């Protein structure tokens with residue numbers, strides 16, 4: 001076995017950085033039934049469950065396949081953790097940054113890692129690492145089931161090391177285990193270096209890491225199956241991504257799945273959900289992936305059109321058709337001919353308009369106001385509402401026949417608070433968009449800003465987040481990161497009830513938080529820091545608006561009297 005150990009390798013005792021920055025990213029929110037490591041959901045799993053799982057896999061698939069499967073699961077975890085340390089340790093030297101990975105595995109309770117040798121030069125693509133793994137949970141459960149093994153069994157950890165280091169380095173790094181607690185050694189010993197630095201026999205271990213299989217990569221090119229730098233840019237080809245929408249949560253994917261089913265048909269789709277959940281974006285998506293995508297997409301907000309004008313808006317008008325009609329013009333139905341007509345807030349239509357709409361839908365024909373000519377229209381209708389139309393029918397406010405006509409394919413869009421997994425993706429999406437729009441460089445979100453956004457209830461859903469991040473980008477300094485003082489500026493109420501890991505290892509409720517500065521900074525704002533935040537945002541807004549209070553109030557999304565009240569409250573005026 002050749003291991004080309006570089007002469008520059010660090011052999012002196014390697015100082016481990018303080019783990020607190022990583023530990024602070026671990027949060028327990030039992031009221032949500034979730035544990036978070038940064039923006040990733042984690043699980044506390046019984047070691048005995050891992051033991052049972054391994055045993056079932058080995059016994060049912062055989063050792064070779066079980067080894068591959070477990071390695072790939074480890075790889076994925078390592079790649080995810082590399083994203084965490086990238087955020088937390090960005091800016092520190094590459095050794096401290098890299099050692100975040102071994103520290104995270106320790107935090108996750110799998111093993112204690114002791115560096116033996118480490119040589120890293122990312123820009124040069126150079127990597128050599130050797131570690132002792134102490135008290136490895138994987139070896140322990142293996143021995144419990146199968147007794148002493150003849151070769152290393154720490155498959156998940158070796159896979160983790162491959163995933164973490166390959167993502168960290170941006171090039172394939174292969175790890176192998178040379179001594180294992182399961183084979184009777186005191187500690188496991190693993191070594192990692194670039195794939196091409198290993199000999200052929202060692203490279204054979206790559207067969208365990210069929211990354212493409214695990215991540216469902218498209219394309220059959222076998223070279224894609226190797227761990228490669230491309231992995232860092234990979235985006236799993238979920239329905240969400242093929243539609244160009246942002247999300248990864250199950251609720252979001254369920255919506256995308258239904259859209260993919262309904263889009264190719266001409267069925268009427270009815271989007272249900274609270275205000276601001278993005279019903280219009282989803283409707284546009286239905287249009288875009290339908291066979292009508294070349295035709296027009298015409299949107300009507302039924303709540304925004306006065307009742308007296310509704311008929312002429314929808315169906316058009318002929319010159320002289322009614323007082324004030326000085327010219328003939330087509331309505332939205334005609335303009336949507338060959339395409340899609342989106343009727344937002346359909347629940348606000350008057351009884352009379354509902355009847356006319358029903359006739360247009362049933363007959364596929366419309367008459368302009370004041371005209372006697374019947375015009376054929378070929379329109380696919382998508383409707384949306386935030387009211388319970390079934391209840392409105394019962395109350396006699398909505399026509400039952402129209403309800404049946406539009407309720408062919410209902411799709412419920414969950415509120416943002418029920419798809420929290422999407423929040424980090426959306427934050428990033430809006431941040432990129434508004435940085436571009438305002439030509440600003442914002443490095444990202446401060447840690448407590450991330451926490452607060454993820455824990456906030458979002459009564460206004462995605463539209464509220466969009467507005468909040470747009471304001472924050474305007475308020476923040478160029479080259480800085482978004483913090484609470486830029487984000488929560490419109491008097492939003494933060495729910496301070498997440499749990500944090502204290503330096504002593506205990507889990508405490510944040511709302512009972514004491515003076516421990518570390519813990520406080522790591523969670524969402526306490527009341528006192530919220531006040532600071534508000535003062536800071538008021539000051540910034542006034543400065544940004546050069547003392548113009550009306551403009552400052554607009555920047556913060558509040559009224560001028562509220563602005564004046566708050567300035568007085570904090571003695572700023």
Ligand SMILES: [Zn+2]
Nearest residue numbers: 154180181188
């Ligand atoms: Zn081992």
